[in-house]
Each structure stands twice: as structure tokens, then as C-alpha cells.
Amino acid sequence: MTTRINPSILAADFANLERELGRISTADLVHVDIMDNHFVPNLTFGLPMVQRLAQVSPIPLDVHLMIEDPDRWGPGYAEAGAHSVTFHAEAAGEPVALARRLRQIGARAGIALKPGTDATPYLDLLPEFDQVLVMTVEPGFGGQSFIPETMSKLARIADAVQDAGLDVWLQVDGGITAETIGIAAEAGANTFVAGSAVYNGDDPAQRIAELRDAAAAHPHSHR
Ligand code: DX5
Ligand code: ZN
Numbered sequence: 001m002t003t004r005i006n007p008s009i010l011a012a013d014f015a016n017l018e019r020e021l022g023r024i025s026t027a028d029l030v031h032v033d034i035m036d037n038h039f040v041p042n043l044t045f046g047l048p049m050v051q052r053l054a055q056v057s058p059i060p061l062d063v064h065l066m067i068e069d070p071d072r073w074g075p076g077y078a079e080a081g082a083h084s085v086t087f088h089a090e091a092a093g094e095p096v097a098l099a100r101r102l103r104q105i106g107a108r109a110g111i112a113l114k115p116g117t118d119a120t121p122y123l124d125l126l127p128e129f130d131q132v133l134v135m136t137v138e139p140g141f142g143g144q145s146f147i148p149e150t151m152s153k154l155a156r157i158a159d160a161v162q163d164a165g166l167d168v169w170l171q172v173d174g175g176i177t178a179e180t181i182g183i184a185a186e187a188g189a190n191t192f193v194a195g196s197a198v199y200n201g202d203d204p205a206q207r208i209a210e211l212r213d214a215a216a217a218h219p220h221s222h223r
Contacts (some may be wrong), residue, residue, distance in 0.1 A: 001190055003215045004028035005208050008195035009053075010044065010142045023204045027064040028150070029083060031173070031193045033041075033142075036067040039091050040140035043140050047076050054081035056152045064112065064173065064193075066139045067091065073097050078107035086110030086133050086171075090117060099128045110171070114139060119153050123160045126168055131191065132157055136184065137174025142195040146175030151187040158188025162222055178210050182218030 008031040012020035023028060035042040043222060054061050057186045060083030061121045065074055070087035071094055078101075085107045092098055092111075099109035110131035113119060113139060126132070134154045137144040154170065172184040173193035181192055192215060198207045 001219060003185070003212055004191040005198075005215075006031040006171070006191060006193045007198040007204065007208065008033055008173070008193050010143065010176075011195035011199040013199075017053065018056050019125065020199070021059075023128045024198065024208065025058040026205050027198075027208050028191075030057055031062045031064060031195075034065045034067055034077070035140065036048070036065060038068045039088065040066045042140045047073075047080060050077055050082060051080045053164075060084075062086070062180055062193075064110075064133065065091075067140050069093075074098055075101050075105055078102045078105035082107055084108035084131055086112050086131060088112045089122060096120075096125060096128050101145055103130075108169075109168075112139075112173075113153070113183055115147050115150050117156050123157070126157075126161060126164055126166055126176070131169040131171055132161075133171040133173055134189070135174055136172045136176065136180075141172075144175055146177070146180040146183075148183065151183060152211075154184065154187045154189060158220065159222060161188075167196050176211070178207075180213045181211055181214045185215040185218040186220055188220045188222075 006029045007024045010033045035044045063082040065087045104108040108130035112133035171191040172189045177192040177197045
């Protein structure tokens, strides 16, 4: 299994972002949390930041849109050079049309589900997406605790992906640490976002390596 570790720069030093990107160059993608103070009660970066980060980052950008009306704003992030653009199912008006637009621009298309959102309506739509993000905390803030009840949903999506013979990356985001990453890996995740677990400490590269090892030690077994 390919394990991808995507550090979230939400936990980085905002006054030194180019340096902070350089410290995670051994990771797979850098996770960029876009929050609009409406979909979630917090405000982070917008499009000009993403355009600039894409220019200086040593690794591709994994953009997580926690915003209202991603149908309107999402394509701009793909045009800015994001490798993947993930929008929330709860916010999208026409998720399939938006995913097709993102792919047409050249980005991978991702759909995110909050902890309380049922996956059922989206299982038939899996071929339209390159990534499904199962939120393992309520979106809005870093440093929260992993919600284990989200794992049954993740396992269901993993089974559906396998049954359909698809190559859809399964991402988890929120409270991922060297302790919890194995639980998510066993349930079927292969792409792991970690903010505080990577940046809280003085050696992000070491933390990335530890997370990678911990995920690999807990392979997914279907059903
Ligand atoms: C939360 C964000 C996460 C956040 C994770 O809404 O989507 O990406 O950065 O932070 P940790 O890993 O600290 O839970
Ligand atoms: Zn995120």
C-alpha cells in the first residue's frame, strides 16, 4: 500500500511559511486548509496565498476547502496550481459538475465529509472523484482529538472503492498522531493529514517518518 503523509500548514509558523514548507519536503503533499468564517467558524488563507505557496513549495499542494459555495470558488484553486482540490459535500451545490470542472482544469478532485455526514449518497459517485476525505474531527481547528466513530464510515467507503475497482485515495484529517494513524490505516485510509503531530516539536521530518512507519505497521484488511 502507498502511504501518503500530508502535513497541514495550519499548524506551521505563518510568519515563515517558505521555511516551514522546506521542513516537510520528505512528505507527499502539503495540506492547505482554506476556511471562510462561514462554513466553519475560523478564517485562514485565500487564493493569493495558495498561488504563492504553489510557486515556492517543494511538494504539491493538497487544498482542503472549508468554504461555502465551492462551486463558485473551487476552480480558482485548481487554476492556481493545486495538485488536489477537496470541497465539502455539505457545501457543494452540484458536486459532480464541480469535480468534473476541477479535473478538466488538471487537478485531482476530492470530496470531504464531516463526521456526521452519511456516505451513502456518495458511494455511487465515487468514479467522479480522485479522493474522499473522511473528517476525523469537526472541521475548523487544528489540535482536536480524533473521533473513532468515523472509522465505520471510512471502512464502508474503502469497501465500495475496492468493489468498484477504483483508485480513489482515502484521506483522514484531524487528530492524526503516531497513536491514531494505525486505527485509520486499518480502516482503509492511505492518505493522512497531520498538523500538530508534524509541526509541534522541533523535527517535522522525524515526525513524518514516524507517522509513515506507524501507518505501515497497521495494514488495511478488507471486511
Ligand atoms: C481542521 C483541518 C485540519 C487540521 C488538522 O479543520 O482540516 O487539516 O489542520 O490539524 P491536527 O492534525 O492538529 O488535528
Ligand atoms: Zn484539513
